[in-house]
Amino acid sequence: MPEKTWNHKKYLMPVIIALWFSFLFLPFKGIKAAILLFVILTFAIPLLKYALNLIKKIHLPADTFRGYVPSDKRYFFLLLVPLMTAPFFAEDYIIDVVINSGIYIILALGLNIVVGFAGLLNLGFVAFYAIGAYSYALINTKLGLGFWSAMPVSVLLTMLSGFLLAVPALRLRGDYLALVTLGFGEIVRLVLNNWDSFTKGPNGISGIMPPYIFNISLGKLSYYYYLVLIFVVISVFVIRRVHDSKTGRAWISLREDEIASSAMGINTTLYKLYSFAFGSFWAGLAGCLFAAKMRFISPESFSFMESVLILCMVILGGLGSIAGVVIGAVILVFLPEALRGVETYRMLAMGCGMVLLMVFRPQGLFGGKNVSIGS
Amino acid sequence: MFLQQLINGLTLGSVYALIALGYTMVYGILELINFAHGEIYMLGAYLGIILLGFFTAIGLTSQSLSLSIILTLILTIIFCSSYGFTIEKIAYKPLRRSPRLSPLISAIGVSIFLQNYVMLTQGATDKVFSSIFGNAGFDFLSTRITYLQLAIILVSAVIMLLLHAFILKTKTGKAMRAVAQDKTMASLLGINIDTVISATFIIGSGLAAIAGVMVAMYYGLVNYYIGYTAGIKAFTAAVLGGIGSVPGAMLGGVILGLAESLGASYILREYIEYKDAFAFIILITILLAKPEGLLGKTSEEKI
Amino acid sequence: MSLLEVKALSKHFGGIRAIEEITFNTRSGIILSIIGPNGAGKTTLFNCLTGFLRPTKGSVVFSEKEISYLSADKINLLGISRTFQNIRLFKEMTVIENVMVAQHSKIRSGFLSAVIRSSNFKEEERIAKERSFEYLELLGIEAYAEKISGSLPYGAQRKLEIARALATEATLILLDEPTAGMNPQETDEMMARIKNLRELGKTIILIEHDMKVVMGISDRIIVLDHGVKIAEGVPYDIKNNPMVIEAYLGRETH
Numbered sequence: 001m002p003e004k005t006w007n008h009k010k011y012l013m014p015v016i017i018a019l020w021f022s023f024l025f026l027p028f029k030g031i032k033a034a035i036l037l038f039v040i041l042t043f044a045i046p047l048l049k050y051a052l053n054l055i056k057k058i059h060l061p062a063d064t065f066r067g068y069v070p071s072d073k074r075y076f077f078l079l080l081v082p083l084m085t086a087p088f089f090a091e092d093y094i095i096d097v098v099i100n101s102g103i104y105i106i107l108a109l110g111l112n113i114v115v116g117f118a119g120l121l122n123l124g125f126v127a128f129y130a131i132g133a134y135s136y137a138l139i140n141t142k143l144g145l146g147f148w149s150a151m152p153v154s155v156l157l158t159m160l161s162g163f164l165l166a167v168p169a170l171r172l173r174g175d176y177l178a179l180v181t182l183g184f185g186e187i188v189r190l191v192l193n194n195w196d197s198f199t200k201g202p203n204g205i206s207g208i209m210p211p212y213i214f215n216i217s218l219g220k221l222s223y224y225y226y227l228v229l230i231f232v233v234i235s236v237f238v239i240r241r242v243h244d245s246k247t248g249r250a251w252i253s254l255r256e257d258e259i260a261s262s263a264m265g266i267n268t269t270l271y272k273l274y275s276f277a278f279g280s281f282w283a284g285l286a287g288c289l290f291a292a293k294m295r296f297i298s299p300e301s302f303s304f305m306e307s308v309l310i311l312c313m314v315i316l317g318g319l320g321s322i323a324g325v326v327i328g329a330v331i332l333v334f335l336p337e338a339l340r341g342v343e344t345y346r347m348l349a350m351g352c353g354m355v356l357l358m359v360f361r362p363q364g365l366f367g368g369k370n371v372s373i374g375s
Numbered sequence: 376m377f378l379q380q381l382i383n384g385l386t387l388g389s390v391y392a393l394i395a396l397g398y399t400m401v402y403g404i405l406e407l408i409n410f411a412h413g414e415i416y417m418l419g420a421y422l423g424i425i426l427l428g429f430f431t432a433i434g435l436t437s438q439s440l441s442l443s444i445i446l447t448l449i450l451t452i453i454f455c456s457s458y459g460f461t462i463e464k465i466a467y468k469p470l471r472r473s474p475r476l477s478p479l480i481s482a483i484g485v486s487i488f489l490q491n492y493v494m495l496t497q498g499a500t501d502k503v504f505s506s507i508f509g510n511a512g513f514d515f516l517s518t519r520i521t522y523l524q525l526a527i528i529l530v531s532a533v534i535m536l537l538l539h540a541f542i543l544k545t546k547t548g549k550a551m552r553a554v555a556q557d558k559t560m561a562s563l564l565g566i567n568i569d570t571v572i573s574a575t576f577i578i579g580s581g582l583a584a585i586a587g588v589m590v591a592m593y594y595g596l597v598n599y600y601i602g603y604t605a606g607i608k609a610f611t612a613a614v615l616g617g618i619g620s621v622p623g624a625m626l627g628g629v630i631l632g633l634a635e636s637l638g639a640s641y642i643l644r645e646y647i648e649y650k651d652a653f654a655f656i657i658l659i660t661i662l663l664a665k666p667e668g669l670l671g672k673t674s675e676e677k678i
Numbered sequence: 679m680s681l682l683e684v685k686a687l688s689k690h691f692g693g694i695r696a697i698e699e700i701t702f703n704t705r706s707g708i709i710l711s712i713i714g715p716n717g718a719g720k721t722t723l724f725n726c727l728t729g730f731l732r733p734t735k736g737s738v739v740f741s742e743k744e745i746s747y748l749s750a751d752k753i754n755l756l757g758i759s760r761t762f763q764n765i766r767l768f769k770e771m772t773v774i775e776n777v778m779v780a781q782h783s784k785i786r787s788g789f790l791s792a793v794i795r796s797s798n799f800k801e802e803e804r805i806a807k808e809r810s811f812e813y814l815e816l817l818g819i820e821a822y823a824e825k826i827s828g829s830l831p832y833g834a835q836r837k838l839e840i841a842r843a844l845a846t847e848a849t850l851i852l853l854d855e856p857t858a859g860m861n862p863q864e865t866d867e868m869m870a871r872i873k874n875l876r877e878l879g880k881t882i883i884l885i886e887h888d889m890k891v892v893m894g895i896s897d898r899i900i901v902l903d904h905g906v907k908i909a910e911g912v913p914y915d916i917k918n919n920p921m922v923i924e925a926y927l928g929r930e931t932h
Contacts, residue, residue, distance in 0.1 A: 024457055027422055027450075028496040121476045123483075168663050174475050175408050176662050179610070183655035194648040238793050245792035245799070246778075246785045246806075249771070253779045256768035263728065263762075265754035265783045265846055304603075308483060315480065348491040354484025358477045359469045 014045035083229060087222035095221050099293060101333035102228035103286050106235045108313040108329040109322065110282030113239065115311070116320035117248065118275035119255025120170075121178040124185025125310055127165075128280035130192060130302035132158040132287025137205040137297050138198075147211030147218075151288045158284025159277045166276035170269055185307055192299040204298025208291050224293055231289065235282055240322055242278070251275055252320070305347070312350060315357060318364030327366060378518040380636045386524045386593070388632020389531030393586035394609035395616070395624040396538065397459075397579030403555040403619035404575050406475065410482035411462055413606015414489035415455050415580045419587020420597040421493060422451040424504040427592070444592075451588050452581045459580025460573055468569075486602070493599040501598045504591065527589045534585060535625050538578070542621060547574055555619065604651060608635075611658040617671020626669060631657070680739075681706045681850060681881055682727075687736035687746075689719075689726050696722040697905040699736070704883065704898075706849070709876055711884045711892045714902035715925065720885045721763055723902070724852050727883075728760050729753040740850070755783055759848035761839040763855050763885075769828030773819065773838055776827050777810035780845035784809075813841040817871060833864050837871070850881045857888055869895055893917065901925070 018041035026034040087095055111125045135154035139145050145153075169180045192199045199205070210219030211227065218227050242248055250271045253261040262268045291297050309332065317328025336346050357364070394416050401409040430436050430443035466485045470478040511522050542548035553561040554571045562568050590605075591597055612631040616623025634657070639650060661668065680703040687700045697719040704710050712720050725731040727738055729750035738746040745753050759780075768776050785806055791799040814820040817837040822830055827838060836856055843851055856872065857865045865888060873895055875882060886892045892899060892913070899916045901909040903925040909916055916922055 020457075020461070024454070024461060027425055027454060028493065121479065172662060172666065175406075175479055176666060178476070178479060179408065180659050180662055183607075183659045186655050187652050190649055190652045241793050241795065242789065245789075245803075246782050247789060247792065249775060249779050250782055252771060252775075253768045256770055257766045259730065259750075260762065260766035260768065261779070262750040263730075263754060263760055263766075264780045264842065265751050266779070267749075267751045305487075308487065311480070344495060345491075347487055348495065351484045351486070351488030351491060354487070355466045355481045358473070358481040358484070359466070362470075362473060362477050 014049075015042055017045055018042040080233075087225050092221050095225050097333060097337050099221070099225055099228050101330045102225075102232045103289050103293070104310070104313060104329040104333050105232050105326050106282050106289070107286040107310055108317075108325045109235050109239055110279045110286065111310050112279075112314045112320065112322070112325045113251070113282070114275050114279040115314055116325070117243065117251035117255065118272060119174075119251075120272060120275065121174060121181075122276075122279070123178045123182035123304075123307055123311070124188070125181070125279070125283060126302045126304070126307040127181075127185040127188040128158050128162055128283035129287045129290070129306070129310075130188055130299070131161050131280075132284030133291040133297050133302075134192060134199060134205070134287070135284070136288040136291045137208045140208050140291075141205060146209065147288070147292055151211075151285070154288050155281055155284040158287065159281045162276045162280025162283075163273060166273045170272045170276075182304065182307075185302075185304060189299050189302050189304075192302070199299075202299060204296055204300075206296040208295045208297070210292050210295065219295075228289055228293075231285065235285070236322060236326065239282075243322070247271070247274065255320075308354075309350070312354060315354075315362075315364050318366040321364070321366050324364055324366030328364065376640075377637075378516060380640050381633070382518065382520055382524055384633035384636030385629065386527050386632070387636055388629035389528050390586045390590055390628075391605075391609050391612045391632050392535065392625045392628025393531055393582045394605060395612040395628045396535070396621065397583050398610050399613040399616070399618055399621060399624040400551075400575050400579050402613070403621075404551065404572060405467070405471075405478075407467065407478050408482065408610065409467075409579075410479065410606070411466075411485035411489060412579065412583060413602035413604075413609065414486050415459055415462075415602075416583040416587045416590075416605055416609075417493065417597070417599065417602030418458060418489065419451050419455045419584035420591040420601065421497060421502065421587075421599075422454055422584070423447055423588035423591035424502055424597055426450055427504060448585065448588055451584045455580045455584030455587070456577040459576040459583075463573060463576040468572075486606075490599050490602065497599065499599065501596050504595045523593055527593065530585070530589065534582065538582070539621060541578075547571070551575060604654070607658065608654045611654050611661070614658060614661050614666075614668055617668030620668070620670045623668055623670035680704060681741065682883075683737075683739040684727070685737045685739070687723070687726060687738060688734045689722055689731055690734045695905050697726070697902070700902070700905075700907050702900055702907065702910060704850075704881060706881050707876065707879055708897035709872065709882045709884060709895055711886055711896040711899045712902060713886060713889075713892055713899060717904075718902040719905040720902055721854060722905075724760060724854055724883075724885065727753075728758060728852060754846055754848065757847075757849045758852065759843040759846040759850070760852035761836075761843050761854055761856065763858070765835050765839055767827045767835060767838060767842075769826070771827060772824050773814065773827050773830065774807065774810050774823040776838060777813055777842050777845045778806050780842045781806040781810060784847065810845055813845045814838075816844065816874075817841040818867075833860055836860070836868070840871075844875070844880070849879075850883065851875065852883045852885075854885045855887060856884070857886065857891055865891060 018038050021041055022034040022038035025037050086098065090098075107125075107129055110128075111122060114120050114122045114125070132154050135157045136147075136150050139150040139153060140147070143150075165181070165184050169177055169184075172180060193202055195201070210217055210224070212218065216223075218224050243251075250261070250266045251274075253264065253266060254268055254271055254275075258268055290301075313328040313332050314325050315328075316331060317324030317326065336343065339346070394412065397412045397415070398409060401407055401412070426447040427436070427443065430447065435443045435446075462485055466481045467478050470481055513520060513522075542551060550561070550566045550571050551574065553564070553566055554568055558568060561571075590601075608631060609628065612627035613624045614627070615631060616625070616627025631654075635653065638653065682704040684700060684702050688698050689696045700719075700723060702710075712723065714720055722731065726733045726746070729745070729748050729752065733746050736746065737744055740753075740756060740758060743756065745756060745758075748756075768779060771779070785802045787796065787799040787802050811820060811823060814823055817840055819830075819834050819837050819841065822834055822838075827835070830838065836858075840851075840853065840856060843853075853872070857868050860868060869891055872882060872884070884892075884896070896913055899909075899911065899913055900907055901916060901919075901922050908925055909919045909922045911919070
């Protein structure tokens with residue numbers, strides 16, 4: 001007898017779930033679409049369950065993907081060969097996308113220092129990207145300084161702004177800190193958008209110069225590619241080394257247990273500050289590279305959604321894992337390009353993806369087993 | 376002029392208070408900033424316009440305006456509560472034992488999903504609904520007070536009183552307070568935590584739905600991104616009043632509404648383009664200066 | 679000369695007096711135990727001594743320096759280290775990394791030398807790693823060195839916490855219930871290890887529930903009840919103090 005009711009439930013459940021979601025869908029798209037959804041879901045849910053059961057049966061080891069990321073340093077040089085020669089065989093469009101992913105890699109690595117290493121959720125990271133880009137654009141167009149002198153100044157300015165935000169904000173607990181950074185990001189964007197006399201408001205700044213080396217413009221796509229590649233390599237190299245030092249250990253101890261960390265003699269406030277400043281350093285650099293590549297910037301490029309996108313790169317690859325973050329950034333730059341046909345669904349999918357990732361694999365694709373976000 | 380802004384501010388404040396209650400109740404119980412709550416309000420506003428449009432189309436509005444409004448309200452509450460309930464089950468419940476920031480990221484995901492869901496199904500442009508109320512109202516001390524404004528203020532006040540009584544007097548309300556204070560203890564005493572959390576989301580979403588419908592009728596216009604700003608403002612109100620405190624959320628909402636409407640017309644006139652930044656500035660200021668809010672309690676972390 | 683002098687230390691939470699007017703001194707190189715029933719204020723006292731709570735009143739002098747107003751990290755740098763009642767490890771880090779975090783202040787070379795990997799940096803990292811390994815050996819958990827610390831068995835986690843506290847090279851070690859949740863055999867081993875620390879010249883303040891442990895290894899004992907110190911002395915005196923028997927031992931033994 002119990003056998004029978006159980007079967008009952010098994011067949012009825014998908015129908016009830018389908019009915020429920022069609023009901024939720026009903027007022028927004030009308031009765032026809034709701035019925036269609038109901039029919040689709042009724043068949044899709046059992047199929048999905050079946051597929052999930054199959055996947056579960058395969059029984060992957062606990063850190064499946066991690067094993068595929070080579071940890072040996074020699075592989076890194078192997079990887080450099082195709083990267084070095086790419087401009088000779090790839091078409092311009094691909095090179096352009098690769099440059100973009102390079103800029104996002106630097107940006108995501110910077111956010112990873114704050115979120116992945118130190119465990120502080122920053123929802124307004126795009127503000128530092130914007131400050132870097134605007135500093136370079138303004139110094140370049142108003143003062144006429146070239147890339148190599150304007151870039152260090154812009155990066156320092158960005159670091160300083162990271163520092164200034166962090167000083168008051170770091171007293172706050174995790175989720176409050178997230179909101180303050182979110183607010184900071186929005187305020188920066190609104191200022192850029194409304195301070196017409198200085199930032200030219202929504203029209204943006206055009207006529208930004210590309211970098212030069214000995215009078216050779218690096219504005220050409222393939223040249224710029226190498227410039228970005230060099231900076232990506234530098235960022236991976238530097239961040240890796242800082243990670244494997246007492247600074248990196250202090251950050252991770254902060255993420256794991258702030259109280260125990262201070263009991264070990266670590267000035268937690270100071271190290272949080274360092275992580276903000278060091279993170280915004282890379283955001284500033286990425287901003288400069290972005291401005292010099294596009295030759296035009298406007299506040300539109302620095303919305304809250306951009307912050308979310310960068311955060312997604314970090315959590316998709318795996319918080320705290322440098323290789324993971326690089327791969328996460330590449331995936332999230334290339335995926336929309338590959339899916340141009342269904343572009344309108346991009347953000348819908350991203351929202352969905354964030355929930356699914358948090359529910360099923362919060363450590364990201366390449367993260368360790370229990371890496372946690374904040375405490 | 377002053378009285379006019381006072382009335383406008385009170386209207387706005389009542390709406391913020393209704394939304395803020397949802398934030399504060401969820402935070403009180405789960406310690407989660409329910410980032411998607413603003414979108415529930417946005418869904419409520421859309422549903423309000425869609426349903427009123429539907430009732431106008433079938434001719435119910437012209438026959439009995441009050442019936443169609445009541446039907447709209449009830450249906451919107453049912454739908455929005457269902458959304459809130461479903462979101463909690465899908466996006467938050469599996470993360471209850473995760474570190475604090477996982478559900479926050481999940482909530483942002485839900486928020487992005489809902490915004491784009493509405494944009495895709497309802498279009499990216501403003502959805503307009505020609506007001507069926509016009510400017511009907513009365514003059515008081517040479518100030519125009521519309522019936523709709525009065526209704527919004529009164530309805531909000533009544534609902535908040537009912538909620539207050541609900542939390543103080545009913546079994547579910549008492550269970551909610553118990554869970555908010557100590558989850559482990561409450562479950563040991565036989566309180567079903569899942570039911571209480573679901574109830575919290577259902578009630579919070581219902582309140583946001585009412586706010587949404589009233590705003591839709593008030594402005595006669597909605598778009599898919601109103602939830603974000605309104606959500607931030609309502610959250611600011613909740614923090615201002617002291618997050619986790621129900622009377623605090625009401626107080627915070629009213630103060631914020633008044634500050635916005637009086638501030639925009641007197642103090643900050645020249646910086647009106649920064650209007651949307653005000654809420655953030657207030658939020659940051661409170662979080663930095665007095666994070667426990669007006670009516671909240673401070674807590675020391677256990678070592 | 680006293681290593682630690684606590685004078686009229688009080689901590690109030692609102693109206694609740696968690697500890698009230700506690701005064702005691704510790705010589706260097708002894709094991710001092712703090713006992714008392716649940717809620718007597720033992721952990722609160724620890725938190726006040728280590729900078730996690732700011733005392734309401736009173737003073738704490740360590741090596742002739744007033745420390746009651748200092749933050750936790752500053753106090754640690756002066757030479758007081760502690761463990762926690764509910765183990766607080768850096769769960770995602772390996773065992774050796776946990777201990778290396780404690781060597782933080784011993785490593786001088788900063789950011790830039792880490793990036794260029796200067797010889798100085800390499801040398802310091804090597805020494806820190808070696809020392810950390812020695813501390814693991816001292817507690818007998820060197821076999822776990824490369825394991826993720828969160829995956830360790832319970833007893834080893836407790837030991838790692840002590841190794842980590844020692845690695846800050848503090849002279850005064852505060853242990854909050856180091857044998858909690860251990861079986862008699864593990865408890866005996868832990869007692870031996872703690873005694874061993876005294877031989878190494880460390881001063882130890884111990885919160886402990888297990889009477890056998892306390893009487894066996896303590897040089898002095900302080901008894902707290904309801905936030906007040908009710909007795910202090912050598913184990914023999916404490917065992918025979920009628921107030922202590924009344925407040926604490928009586929309930930334990932009968």
